[in-house]
Amino acid sequence: MPQRDPCSWNTIIAAYSNANNLVDARRLFEDMPGKDHFSWSTMMSAYSRCGLPLEALKLYGKKQFLMSEGVFTCSDKFTASAALAACAAIPCSIRGKEIHAHILRVNLESDIVVLSALTDMYAKCGRMGNARCVFDATLEKDVVSWTGMIGRYFDCGRREEGFKLFSDMLINRVRPTEFTFAAVLDACSVSAAEELGKQVHGNMVRMGIESSSFAGSALVHMYSKCGSIEKASVVFQRMPRRDLVSWTTMISGYAQNGHPEEALRYYELLLRSGMKPDHVTFVGVLSACTHAGLVDKGLEVFHSIKDEFGIAYTGDHYACVVDLLSRAGRFQEVEEIISSMPTKPNKFLWASLLGGCRIYRNLKLAKMAAKALFEIEPENAATYVTLANVYASNNMWEEVERIRQRMQKKQIEKNPGSSWIEIKRQTHVFLVGDKSHPRTDEIYLLLKKLHRRMREEGYVPDINYVLHDVEDEQKEEDLVYHSEKLAVAFGIIAGPAGVPLKVFKNLRICGDCHTAIKFLSRIADRVIVVRDSSRFHHFKDGACSCRDYW
């Protein structure tokens, strides 16, 4: 190679860094005579991007030392923001505060990018107050300053403040980018605020940025999570460029919304388009097989991950395949998979297994799964309740009582079940037996009336679910007033006619409610969608999209 000037050294270091080839980038970096700011910041960013923020900070320390030796005469904003980004990747980093102090000393606090990085660092280290101070102190905020702060509010669940800031941003006439919309739409997805999401979609159309694959995927995701799979599909069809994320979003959306065959069809289309699926894609495909009860197809897909696509299994893949097998009662194969795993099963794998054991009353494996779960997350009430259910279904009532006592002693409280429904952009939340809603009288009257009709049509309340559900301690008559039934009844009363009712629940839907809502969908002639903690149920004409396989 000919004699290289600093510029060509840097070019090659940057090329290696961009290819995430840290080894060669670092080798060149070490060999380079007269490293400048560019070399240092490029190397640091590469470490952060590859998940090695501590290495980035080590380099920053070295550079600081060289500065004190007089090698550098001035500080550099690029290096400073790279250092802040590294701190942001380390939760609770106190190094960030030191770097902040240094930035103030060398007068870099007027650079807008440094300020964004600083805001982000504080927020990601859990210091929302400090982050907001820096944000407020940023004069001439640009779209990145706004988007970053908005996103951080959503990250920590401060939804209202995030939306408020988004509207402030629009008032300040800062034009959002697809980054901004992605953050806002994600917040809509989490809370299933479809009306709001729709309005945001409208804004995007007006600004002409809905069709990029980045923002388009966020839209597909939002509509899927709100149970509007048709709208998700329309957005997907209209996207001029679809990347792997778009496809994966669509596949998972179909899987969750009770269209496993569509999910698998889109997986085939994806393969035919020549794109290569990644580890996330397979989570969606496997969950489609699980929901459809297509066990052998699922196993075929599972094996293809490694054999055909050469992708290493993740803990999530193992959890998916155990879910697939457990729901089908194929415990022999579950045991084989667990013993062949190179890593320790994660909590989701154990929870899936425990869930399957409840269906098939498999006490032996239930005990094993519960034991593992008690170690991983001793505070989780669901483990106790499910294990108690397995004992109950084996008529081992003393064991059930023992678990109850153990929970009491450890003061483990069950997560209260709640359901909610959005009507005219207002969210109405219900707890079991809730009488706090202003229209409680109408709701209870309607439920009583519907209950009588359901009985006439052959509905039998399933008292088993008094025990089986997480909301279990209710007496039989309380089944009628489970939160999901209250929300559905309110939807029938207050929701616009002819529009599907969409109810959301923080826990899994109760089995009796599942049966009852099937009847309700026919009697009230309504499409009722219930999104519970694990999936969607689309009820129509007395049947559910899950075909009772859940």
Place this chain on the structure above:
DNA sequence: AACTACACAA
């Protein structure tokens, strides 16, 4: 050259 970054089932 730096800051914000869409997909995953329990």
